[in-house]
Amino acid sequence: MSITLSSLDEALTENAHLMETLLQQQQYDNALLCMDDRLVLVARLVQLAKDEPAQQQDIATLATVLTIQEASMSxxxxxxxxxxxxxxxxxxxxxxxxxxYRVNSKEF
Structure with missing residues (x-):
């Protein structure tokens, strides 16, 4: 399965929006699952950087954006x-x- 930088960018953006929505709705279990999905996406981004040295500048730019997203989500x-x-x-x-109350009420 070939993963492109644009598909990872899109998936990470959707993931960030979903996680924010889940936190606002206080759906913490689902937010944790979303965080796990995000870790997988970041691992794929790292692998893409290793596999496609020509795209490292674009990947570094995306990583900067992700760092800002992570700070906001944190x-x-x-x-x-x-x-x-x-x-x-x-x-x-x-x-x-x-x-x-129960202890005190038994005394009387």
Whole structure:
């Protein structure tokens, strides 16, 4: 299967948009699968750079664009991570309060 730079560029762009959408919809399991797909696409890009030395300049340009995309997605993922952590903290506090209530209610 021959992979072209333009098809990889298109696939990586679609992947970035899909991942952003999944994170915004809080579909974290699907976003993780999308991240796995992205790693495969990046590995294919690296292989293309090895196989097609004549395209290395174009591949380097695409890699620069991808670096910017990755930074943006990292910020988005970090934001969602913090939101999830805060929600888990609230759940933990609610569980503690519930246990304290049950223990205290049995004393009376």
């Amino acid at each position: 910020v988005l993922a970090t934001s969602h991570h913090q939101t999830i952590f805060k929600q888990l903290t609230l759940v933990g506090r609610a569980n503690k309060a519930g246990r304290a």
